[in-house]
Amino acid sequence: MEGHPLALHDVMFIPALVAQASDEQNKKWLRRAQRREIVGCYAQTELGHGSNLRKLETTATYDVSTQEFVLHTPQITSLKWWPGGLGKSSNYAVVVANMIVKEKHLGPHSFLVQLRDEITHQSLKGITVGDIGPKLSFNAIDNGFLGFDNYRIPRTNLLMRHSRVEPDGTYVKPPHAKINYSAMVRVRSHMATGQGNFLAQALTIAVRYSTVRRQGFIESGEQEVKVLDYQTQQHRLFPSIAKAYAFTFAGYETIRLYEQLLKEVDTGNVSLMADLHALTSGLKSVVTHQTAQGIEQARMACGGHGYSQASYISEIFGVAVGGCTYEGENMVMLLQLARYLVKSVEQIKAGESGKLGPLVAYLAVKVDGVDLEKGVEEYMKAFQHVSRLQTWKASEKFLKLLKSGEKREVAWNKSSVELTRASRLHTRLYIAETFKRSVQEVADPRLKEVLTDLLHLHVNYELLDMATYALEDGFLSSSQLDYVRDQLYFYLAKIRPNAVSLVDSWEFSDMQLRSVLGRRDGNVYENLVAWAKASPLNKTDVLPSVEKYLKPMMNSKL
Numbered sequence: 001m002e003g004h005p006l007a008l009h010d011v012m013f014i015p016a017l018v019a020q021a022s023d024e025q026n027k028k029w030l031r032r033a034q035r036r037e038i039v040g041c042y043a044q045t046e047l048g049h050g051s052n053l054r055k056l057e058t059t060a061t062y063d064v065s066t067q068e069f070v071l072h073t074p075q076i077t078s079l080k081w082w083p084g085g086l087g088k089s090s091n092y093a094v095v096v097a098n099m100i101v102k103e104k105h106l107g108p109h110s111f112l113v114q115l116r117d118e119i120t121h122q123s124l125k126g127i128t129v130g131d132i133g134p135k136l137s138f139n140a141i142d143n144g145f146l147g148f149d150n151y152r153i154p155r156t157n158l159l160m161r162h163s164r165v166e167p168d169g170t171y172v173k174p175p176h177a178k179i180n181y182s183a184m185v186r187v188r189s190h191m192a193t194g195q196g197n198f199l200a201q202a203l204t205i206a207v208r209y210s211t212v213r214r215q216g217f218i219e220s221g222e223q224e225v226k227v228l229d230y231q232t233q234q235h236r237l238f239p240s241i242a243k244a245y246a247f248t249f250a251g252y253e254t255i256r257l258y259e260q261l262l263k264e265v266d267t268g269n270v271s272l273m274a275d276l277h278a279l280t281s282g283l284k285s286v287v288t289h290q291t292a293q294g295i296e297q298a299r300m301a302c303g304g305h306g307y308s309q310a311s312y313i314s315e316i317f318g319v320a321v322g323g324c325t326y327e328g329e330n331m332v333m334l335l336q337l338a339r340y341l342v343k344s345v346e347q348i349k350a351g352e353s354g355k356l357g358p359l360v361a362y363l364a365v366k367v368d369g370v371d372l373e374k375g376v377e378e379y380m381k382a383f384q385h386v387s388r389l390q391t392w393k394a395s396e397k398f399l400k401l402l403k404s405g406e407k408r409e410v411a412w413n414k415s416s417v418e419l420t421r422a423s424r425l426h427t428r429l430y431i432a433e434t435f436k437r438s439v440q441e442v443a444d445p446r447l448k449e450v451l452t453d454l455l456h457l458h459v460n461y462e463l464l465d466m467a468t469y470a471l472e473d474g475f476l477s478s479s480q481l482d483y484v485r486d487q488l489y490f491y492l493a494k495i496r497p498n499a500v501s502l503v504d505s506w507e508f509s510d511m512q513l514r515s516v517l518g519r520r521d522g523n524v525y526e527n528l529v530a531w532a533k534a535s536p537l538n539k540t541d542v543l544p545s546v547e548k549y550l551k552p553m554m555n556s557k558l
């Protein structure tokens, strides 16, 4: 959980080679990387820039006389900063640098760069490398810094699957300007399942513990109740159980789409790139944000013991919340999706709605109202409505500002909060749709029934959460919202008997969870006492600090 020094080797280094190195290059590098003869990381972010990749300062200047690239970090802000596994573990890196050929700046490109000697592991001449220090979490990963002092690498270390520099310096452009960003798109495609997994771990701990913990009464005179029987506790935890499933289903779809994209790109078809970029940008942002919120609620649902490291939820939170920042800061990524949504609105306004992709086609179709009692399909129409409403509102705001003479970037900035709202609603619609489709495909009827309950819980929770938008234009009435509330409470109670099975079905072992509260056997109290006794502070009865500080104070007559 605390991360692994080789995580980025598998998560980004190898995938970057697979997607961006040519077959010939991979004959040299890929097998060695897969056998871990060489260990690598993905070095892109710099001290001064992470989001705005066009302003990366590390340069790779082609020297035609020696057929080498010269890597250089001209100032302190150009140092690579943050890459996982860079500080101490990796001897190679995929380095993203601004490529300069014949004095022409050609933008960020990826290079395979050796950082350390393969035998001694010492850093090579011209390389400055080290660890960036402790972080909120993930402290088993050596996130690092890296500087280059006119460090030379062969021309053939430019990853050349999609673009090339010939020996004479002729540049062959890639089929899509952003194709070098593929390693990021891959991780974003995987993040919904990854984050769903973090959320699931925290929920397993909180739900199990909530059946052990007894506190207070629902009906007087009886035994104290398991806290999971409180409606407020169920409301805190069960919608997140639904989300953990929903994120996993959505993630399976984006992983499949990424695999498809890789195949299509190899045949020269890059049409899926814009769609997948928009989709994963939004999904990554919504999922990480909701996961962090869900984990924090799970921690609070464990009361005081949730605050102890014995719960392990704080560590899960620390790791998961990093996802809001890495692979693209959430606001920045929501704004990437918003570009796509605004473009779609512009297409509709230009009478070209037939050209819209399947995920945005609903933006062109107006619905006057819904009958929620007819079931989930009607909820989907309601989600479409609120997303459409907000997308049009935000887009119109932006387009109006443009028309009034504002510069594009200024108009964009002035509309950006509204635009991020549209992106979130669009993404939540996507999550609900994939959840619905995935549950429909489940073959086992008993499993399908339980998952359908979770789906109902999810759509009612979500609709209530975004009700302001639907009330604003009178699309939903207050009596319809009362119906949604009733349904929500109905499904909380219906899910209660299956709650433990729903979390147990994720099959986390005690070793994975590392939580005293979330133990499978439920022996929480005995083990909390044993855990506390093992605290380093309990090794001796009287601490040295008592002699040094407390006693002089306690014995003073002042």
Ligand SMILES: CCCCCCCCCCCCCCCC(=O)SCCNC(=O)CCNC(=O)[C@H](O)C(C)(C)COP(=O)(O)OP(=O)(O)OC[C@H]1O[C@@H](n2cnc3c(N)ncnc32)[C@H](O)[C@@H]1OP(=O)(O)O
Residues within 6 Å of the ligand: 007, 011, 012, 042, 044, 045, 050, 051, 052, 053, 054, 084, 178, 181, 182, 184, 185, 186, 187, 190, 191, 194, 195, 273, 274, 277, 325, 326, 327, 328, 329, 332, 336, 339, 340
């Ligand atoms: C197996 C996994 C498990 C995972 C679960 C467990 C994980 C356990 C370990 C985790 C470990 C942490 C791993 C962290 C690893 C890092 O964090 S690596 C560093 C990640 N860095 C980032 O994500 C940086 C974010 N910034 C960016 O991606 C880009 O700068 C931005 C924001 C997209 C802007 O790029 P830009 O070049 O300035 O482009 P911009 O002018 O905004 O857009 C131009 C056009 O390009 C398009 N475009 C931009 N990007 C793309 C793209 N990628 N594709 C297609 N089109 C694109 C735009 O849509 C736009 O299109 P139009 O609207 O013009 O049609």
Ligand SMILES: Cc1cc2nc3c(=O)[nH]c(=O)nc-3n(C[C@H](O)[C@H](O)[C@H](O)COP(=O)(O)OP(=O)(O)OC[C@H]3O[C@@H](n4cnc5c(N)ncnc54)[C@H](O)[C@@H]3O)c2cc1C
Residues within 6 Å of the ligand: 008, 042, 043, 044, 045, 048, 049, 050, 051, 052, 081, 082, 083, 084, 138, 143, 322, 325, 326, 327, 328, 329, 330, 331, 332, 335
């Ligand atoms: C745990 C962890 C692991 C990481 N691993 C790696 C790795 O392996 N390799 C690697 O290369 N990098 C890695 N990173 C770096 C990470 O990808 C960047 O930190 C991330 O992309 C955010 O960039 P930034 O730090 O420049 O944030 P900034 O862009 O400086 O963000 C600061 C604030 O500015 C806002 N902002 C920035 N631009 C805009 C805009 N255009 N519009 C509106 N608001 C904006 C953001 O929303 C945010 O609120 C890692 C980071 C973390 C935390």
